[in-house]
Amino acid sequence: MFTSALERFQKVWKSYRHRFVPWVVFNLSKNEKTLRQVTERAKDQLVPDEHVSRSLLKLFRALHRNRAHQGELREAHVNPVPTFLGKEEQDGGRDLIFQSLGFCIDRKPSSLPSAGTGVFVTRGCVPRGATVAMYPGTIYQPYEPILLQSICNPFVFRCIDGVLVDGNDKGISKMVFRSCSGRDRIGPFVTSDTTWLTDTPRNPLAVGQYVNNCTDDRPANVCYQEFDIPDSFPIELRQFLPNVNYSQETKRPLRCVVLVSLREVRAGEELFSNYYTIVH
Numbered sequence: 001m002f003t004s005a006l007e008r009f010q011k012v013w014k015s016y017r018h019r020f021v022p023w024v025v026f027n028l029s030k031n032e033k034t035l036r037q038v039t040e041r042a043k044d045q046l047v048p049d050e051h052v053s054r055s056l057l058k059l060f061r062a063l064h065r066n067r068a069h070q071g072e073l074r075e076a077h078v079n080p081v082p083t084f085l086g087k088e089e090q091d092g093g094r095d096l097i098f099q100s101l102g103f104c105i106d107r108k109p110s111s112l113p114s115a116g117t118g119v120f121v122t123r124g125c126v127p128r129g130a131t132v133a134m135y136p137g138t139i140y141q142p143y144e145p146i147l148l149q150s151i152c153n154p155f156v157f158r159c160i161d162g163v164l165v166d167g168n169d170k171g172i173s174k175m176v177f178r179s180c181s182g183r184d185r186i187g188p189f190v191t192s193d194t195t196w197l198t199d200t201p202r203n204p205l206a207v208g209q210y211v212n213n214c215t216d217d218r219p220a221n222v223c224y225q226e227f228d229i230p231d232s233f234p235i236e237l238r239q240f241l242p243n244v245n246y247s248q249e250t251k252r253p254l255r256c257v258v259l260v261s262l263r264e265v266r267a268g269e270e271l272f273s274n275y276y277t278i279v280h
């Protein structure tokens with residue numbers, strides 16, 4: 001009798017794909033109302049890859065134009081003032097996301113007591129099915145070692161296929177990301193962005209690791225979606241990607257994870273995801 005109960009439990013447990021390491025998940029409610037149910041074949045997609053790609057390209061092209069413009073300004077100054085130009089670039093980034101996608105997001109103290117930092121829509125309105133944020137971090141294939149980096153780390157996200165994303169912006173995780181990012185330059189081209197490790201990310205979408213889990217009163221308004229960067233992704237725009245492979249030997253396309261809105265989200269609202277997905 002005990003064996004059959006154990007087998008039943010194992011079957012149910014296997015169909016759950018908790019999105020964070022088990023010790024985080026055990027402490028948070030599943031919230032059945034917004035639990036995502038997907039088939040392995042459907043690969044957990046709410047919107048087609050082309051939608052995600054179009055949004056990212058639109059924003060990244062605008063960021064790229066802005067960087068080129070800042071460069072021209074810097075050259076035109078006899079005595080450039082770096083802090084002024086740096087701030088311009090940050091403020092410009094905020095305006096650019098609003099002009100490109102129609103909304104801004106930012107980190108602020110969560111509206112939930114004792115949930116730390118959360119992510120809010122601070123300006124404009126996010127339509128349903130929009131790419132609202134990106135989950136930054138180092139990408140580990142299921143067979144790669146992450147033990148040391150994952151100890152007491154609430155930012156390790158698990159994809160449907162077992163790929164892990166370490167979105168921690170502190171300690172050893174931060175060092176690993178910086179080191180992999182420096183390693184992967186292609187000639188003059190930087191292929192990933194390390195500024196998500198600071199308070200002022202160059203890519204304003206790269207704060208998805210701070211989105212909190214939904215509760216009974218606050219159902220999820222965004223969900224996670226895996227997005228593999230196609231080979232055709234312009235090399236000059238990869239500098240805005242907040243992800244990097246742990247191993248240089250990885251043959252697969254670079255994995256990114258985006259957060260997609262489940263409904264319209266207005267300025268002032270906090271983003272909530274569901275840390276669980278059920279795979280049939």
Ligand SMILES: C[S@@+](CC[C@H](N)C(=O)[O-])C[C@H]1O[C@@H](n2cnc3c(N)ncnc32)[C@H](O)[C@@H]1O
Nearest residue numbers: 024114115116117154155209210211212213214
């Ligand atoms: C991926 S992090 C999210 C960012 C986190 N709020 C922070 O400030 O670092 C996951 C952690 O956030 C906290 N958290 C997320 N959702 C929560 C909730 N609904 N209630 C309380 N804490 C929550 C838990 O501490 C969890 O381990």
